Amino acid sequence: MATIMHKILGEVECVASARSRSIRLSVKPSGAVRLSYPRQAGQRRALSFLESRVEWVEATRRKIAARQAELPHISRAEVERLRDTTRRTLPDKTRQLAARLGFDCGRVTIRAARTKWGCCTSENNLSLSLFLATLPDHLQEYVIIHELCHTVHHNHSAAFHALVDRCVEGKEKLLDRELRSYRIPVIDE
Template sequence: MAESRPRTVDLAGETIEYEVRHSSRATRSRLSVDTSGVTVVVPEGASVRPAALLRDHAEWVVEHARKAAARRERLPERRFEPGATFPFLGEPHEVVVERRSYSVVGDETLRLASHHVADTSVKRALETLYRRRARDRFERLADEYAAAMGVDYDRIEVRNQRTKWGSCSTSGTISLNWRLQLAPPEIGEYVVVHEVAHRRELNHSPAFWDLVGEHDPAYERHRAWLADNGLQLIFSEEDL
């Protein structure tokens, strides 16, 4: 998908910055407005006037651009350097870089192996640590709840989905977002319960929610927490 430099257009009295992306997979032109900005996606080779398309949907674009701007203000500031603070299971932890064999989570610290940081970066070393701890925890929880529900699953995949916290395929692969390790422990546990429950009910029927509620009586509160606070689990701009 080819990208263009940012452009501007006046819509409903506001100057909106936007980008045009040409896509070989797109079958028609479409507009996208999210925390990363306003984008006009155009099929490869199509003759489209992006500014005209934006003006045709001016009110919609401006309304969603304002909402996206408000969401951006809520994004956490991340500094990928020693002394910075990152949440781990909902609690602030300070980043420490030191000589050690491998990175670990300590008491209120994320202790990174200096050789890993030198070979990659603080950011990459942090993500590796989060992912490793996520896999250990997700597999343990999935085994526990699968046994309690009388179901099985094929495997756990630790991923970084932009718009999903978890998913369950018909083949039994459960995918879970490693950024749940930034959230309070009950939030990630709710997502595991949710996805394991899909091994019995591959839908969102009343029977499915009854099963989730049986193993997480506070699931409605946990689901609401994710809806209200999901932006706080953004690790870097690449997640947007």
Template sequence: PTIHIKVEKGIIKVIYPEFAGIGDPKVQAAIRKGVEEAWRIEAKSWLPERTEQLAGKFGFRYGKVTVRDSRTRWGSCSWDNNISLSLHLMMLPDHLIDYVILHELVHTVHKNHGKGFWQMLDTITGGVQKLEKEINSYQIGIY
């Protein structure tokens, strides 16, 4: 069966043959693809903007922000301070998205996960242990 997906203006349309049914694995795969496309559209505009806001608020400097379909990590920061964020962040609550962005921004100052890194992140977020526990309850690509 032919299945079509259309994402525009915050609406995901999945058109499939009536006989297929919503539980059909191909229909389910199309729905997931539609959700990911909607996240991609939203992520590419919102995540760089939010990174800029948080960097300004806390005095961080970074190179550029890219959004990728990363399924192994929420984000990363390169040695030259370019930040890469997973489009799958869009499934998280806003405070955890901010936490991931701040985590990567702290890497612009501390390149590893040493004591200084965790102290700075804890000072900025006011509760790194609680946030780490909360974010670890989510899995990338599980929705």
């Protein structure tokens, strides 16, 4: 792996791989650019491909920046405050819900997950995002119930959704739609 300095794009990570079949260019959420190519294609061909896609990279970076500007933002200090509160409240809340609805769950851990509100392992341990605290109570509860139902069905089968729907009194679709209107915040560096 090598990093080259492109005159317009700045740093570009170049990765020659024996396994890759074609030249691939990607832009990460941070705006960092990665160019990977089959070793046999050679860096020169990869770089001329990059040259032909400079405008695309710039447009993609603009799109990412615009999308991030629309998302809610949160400071590091605020994240730490949320971590403190959620560690004190969410595991208890989860155990109370589990008891009320008759689920048996393992450990409950709180993480600063930004891609998912929660997840359930095959050992029935629950991992919840501390950003759940940015949701209204009834949606926090809905996410926890969704994860608790995964202790019974480790998939998103019809049986799983039927169970969730029973636990939320027939409001799964409604709650799901409401949840989708919320975004996990971007953490400002």
